[in-house]
Amino acid sequence: MINDLSLGPLSHAPMALADLARYVDYGHSKRSDVPCTHKYEHRLTCDEYDAMRDRAQGECELCDTPDHETPRGQLVIDHFRGRRFRIIRGLICDRCNSVMSRHDATAPWGPASLPFAERARAYHLNAFSRPTVELLQRADAEIELRRARLAARRV
Ligand SMILES: [Zn+2]
Ligand SMILES: [Zn+2]
Structure with a gap:
């Protein structure tokens, strides 16, 4: 089950955890002198960000867990970071963020995450x-390279 996914000491985790902390859905900034997180982290305008939150409807877009029932109590802004491009994917929970790191091949699939491969x-x-389509193909090419690297590391 997805609940087996550890959020804590993932093997490659220091970076991943720092990332998670940075990309939490903080909503809009309440101070006029502080830009919204979605803006400086993801270059999303407030309107785009609202549209993204409307799409998620307060639930993880991958496993449908309501935000208040997630370990953090908030969703994170998820993106695929490629070389010289990024794809903003949506709002998901921490556990699914870890599933997406498997999809993106920054970590290997395991028994807990693999059942979510298709949904991911x-x-x-x-x-x-x-x-x-071209951007998705570039993402896939990078994922394939990473997966090959992961496989090589495990031999
Ligand atoms: Zn905003
Ligand atoms: Zn989820």
Whole structure:
């Protein structure tokens, strides 16, 4: 089950955890002198961000867990970071963020995450930022390279 996914000491985790902390859905900034997180982290305008939150409807877009029932009590802004491009995918929970790191091949699939592979794929293809086919192909090419690297490391 997805609940087996550890949020804590993932093997490659220091970076991943720092990332998670940075990308939490903080809503809009309440101070006029402080930009919204979605803006400086993801270059999403307030309107785009609202549209993304409307799409998620307060639930993880991958596993449908309501935000207040997630370990953090908030969703995170999920993106695929490629070389010289990024795809803003949507709002998901911490656990699914870890599933997406498997999809993106920054970590290997395991028994806890593998059952979500198909949903992860569908969610990736349905990314909020509406990536072009060409961009999705570039993402896949990078994922393939990473996966080969992961496999090589495990031999
Ligand atoms: Zn805003
Ligand atoms: Zn989730």
